[in-house]
Amino acid sequence: MLRKLFSFLRPRQKAQFLGVLVILALSAGLTQLTPLAIEYLTDHVLAEQSIRFQSVAPILLFILCANVVNEVIKVIRRLMVEDTATYIEKSARQRATEALLKAPLSYFRAHMTGNIHGRLNRNLEGTSKLIKLLFMDFAPAVASGMAAVAVIFAKLPLLVALSVVMVIPVGTLIVLRQISTQKGIRVELMETKAAMDGTMVELLGGIDTIRVLDSTQRELGRLEGRSERLRAKEMKHHTAMAFYDCLKFINEAVFNVVVIALTVLLAAGGTISIGTVLSTYLCFTQLTSPLRELHRILDEFSESMVLARDYFAIVELPTDFSYRLPAPRGGTDPAPGELELKGVSFSYPEKPEVKTLDHIDLRVERGKFVGIAGPSGCGKSTLIKLIAKLEPYEGHITIGGVDLDGLSRAELAERVALVPQSPFLVADTLYENICYGIKRPVSRAEVEEAARRACLSQVVEQLAGGYDFQVAEGGGNLSGGQRQRIALVRIFLRKPEILILDEATSALDNTTEKYIQTQIEEMQAEQSTTILSIAHRLTTLEHCDEIIVMDRGEIVQRGSFHALKETPGIFRDMHRGVLK
Ligand SMILES: Nc1ncnc2c1ncn2[C@@H]1O[C@H](COP(=O)(O)OP(=O)(O)OP(=O)(O)O)[C@@H](O)[C@H]1O
Structure with a gap:
């Protein structure tokens, strides 16, 4: 699927993707500088007999510069990603329109116009969201999460580090379960919404007749039934989502306590410094915030994949027989008019x-x-x-x-x-x-x-x-x-x-x-x-x-x-x- 999307890109945009990856690595590194600087501040500067502001100032300036540079490169990354996403959306719309204009007529008799139109619009949004999720949200979250893991392993004894990062597989398992249970209902929701779009366009097309026959109430009743069924499906989906969100929150809360307890115990035994307790906690939060992001992204990603898959079902519609290349006919031009x-x-x-x-x-x-x-x-x-x-x-x-x-x-x-x-x-x-x-x-x-x-x-x-x-x-x-x-x-x-x-x-x-x-x-x-x-x-x-x-x-x-x-x-x- 992603390879198919990648084929939409021109060489300039493909090069831009590499640029985005470099920026991501840079940004992830810069994010980790703050906890390290705070650790240095605690263990070296604040631990001195007399604390002088002149010694603290360069570290604060360093933290400020690292964060400002990080934000600037994030803006550059955002513009690059937006440029690619809007380009993909434009090319995707062109390809889908061409596929539809060349599809067999029987396809249009089997699908309502509004249904096709609604599906196409939602699918295009989903497809470009996929790109944004991947490069604007997912990749940075993974990059900064990985950098945080690296710092945790560098700073803590191996067993402690391992128990701290267990928050990742447990959280990911919860999200994967959430995705697999919600996939079917998402497809159902997508189809129901497309059917509603079809009905809406059908109604607007017959507005004169509806008025003349005074069938407004009948149509509203028909729509009400469908809307209620859609609402019931949506509520089922939201209830399941709330349940999984709650599980994810409990997972984080448990590991939060585990991290504090373990590092305090180690500090009490003199194995690590107070600065390391602080920097480990900061690294843990550097890990949990991208992890939370990652969970949201994985979930939205799975929703966008459903839409992107449906988008390609439109793009890959068979081309009507009449567009097949004509059989070679040896240079004879048709005699006019017969x-x-x-x-x-x-x-x-x-x-x-x-x-x-x-x-x-x-x-x-x-x-x-x-x-x-x-x-x-x-x-x-x-x-x-x-x-x-x-x-x-x-x-x-x-x-x-x-x-x-x-x-x-x-x-x-x-x-x-x-x-x-x-x-x-x-x-x-x-x-x-x-x-x-x-x-x-x-x-x-x-x-x-x-x-x-x-x-x-x-x-x-x-x-x-x-x-x-x-x-x-x-x-x-x-x-x-x-x-x-x-x-x-x-x-x-x-x-x-x-x-x-x-x-x-x-x-x-x-x-x-x-x-x-x-x-x-x-x-x-x-x-x-x-x-x-x-x-x-x-x-x-x-x-x-x-x-x-x-x-x-x-x-x-x-x-x-x-x-x-x-x-x-x-x-x-x-x-x-x-x-x-
Ligand atoms: N998409 C379709 N699927 C199945 N049957 C169809 C379809 N479109 C038309 N028909 C049927 O094909 C037959 C011929 O339809 P056609 O439109 O060619 O008739 P016609 O002679 O032009 O009629 P009229 O004079 O009323 O316009 C009709 O019985 C019609 O119900």
Whole structure:
């Protein structure tokens, strides 16, 4: 785990780590100077017949200097550690975001958005805390603890020194027991908190509906139950923690008495000096304070490890099939605009026993306009998801004669554009939203022309700031029709070889829809764009070269709009509004 974290670092930060270790050793040595100076003061200066302040002053100055230097180097160490920890957090966030953006879509169907978001944030905090604990807290505590042990062994008879340092293994055993008993509950707490985050984001996403249905009390009740279960788990955890803290305190108190008793006995027998009694007691406190720290750190470390482990579970998510390197295809570039599906079958991984698409064969020549119709749930959207390489499938889909497996995401994005029913909008200006995903530079004039074709110009005039209008998250401050127009402007800017429309104009009024339809057909004529369009409003498909009609994952009818509407079957029933 720590090696994986270390791989996040640049050479400068790795060198910094060595610097931190050197500083730690220095700091540990400096910490031990105070008890040694006090011992010298007691045995040599204070033991003299007449105590002179001039003899004490240099020792006091020495203690002051040692402590000031120690504090200064601690500040330097802190800055070095913070620099590394913030860098790790930044790189870790980038890696996790990349892993999530490239994860299979089934992962997002299995995990709630808020759950992923909450987990990621907590895990990142835990991961950077691990670094801080290790180098800002743990290592100094170990270093000064070791220095204190060295002084104890140097100053006391071996047996006495051994009994004094027994405080370490006894305390450590208590902490290890605490960690092992609390690990499971920590994982449980982490998962429960992530589930609560998921519920919270789900609730906020449905705030309108909750208000309209007046289900606030119901939701609060649901949340209350979960919060209570979380609280009960947390209390169980805190009770156990308090018990172990108490054991640790008793351990220290017992050894405190042991140290005083042993050293006083030795001093009484003349084996050690009074100064050594004092310095041993100080060394013991130099040992117990890092030991106390160490116990806290080990405990927090174990908590951070749980989070870091969960962080790596996100980073190591499998990469979606569509990012696998394309098979070499011997320099052939896809012929523009042709699309073919041969024997394509598909089942959602969550329901492998159900064939959502069953042996679909379809050939669309360049510049043709094919409509897809069929009852709800028959597999229309799934079919276009496969063409956009969003889900793995059986059979073959080729674009311009090249199998989809052989096309990278970048190559596919260059050729195929998909306009979903609910377009993706980001919290940015309207202009940035229009240009989203367009990889070539576009001029303002081009944007304005595309906006005119998608009937967005009038909308821009009405919005405060025009193209600088701030779109809210998910386009929350725009109407459904306005959001669809923005997605269509992108299409007129991109002029793709293959255009896939999934109910792309469903939120527009009839007049606007007809106008945009004409503009799309004009673009089709100018660029020989191949179009595949799903529409529930069947009149949208009137000008299609061919319509395929789907039912339960299969193509059951094909033909022109006029032929299909006269032929007995699903399409005619849908057209007449009598489909059962
Ligand atoms: N993640 C999923 N897991 C399992 N089944 C799914 C999943 N997503 C969709 N389905 C099922 O797949 C079938 C086809 O869904 P699809 O969205 O392709 O239908 P559609 O024809 O586009 O429907 P509509 O016209 O209502 O949009 C439906 O029965 C649906 O319940």
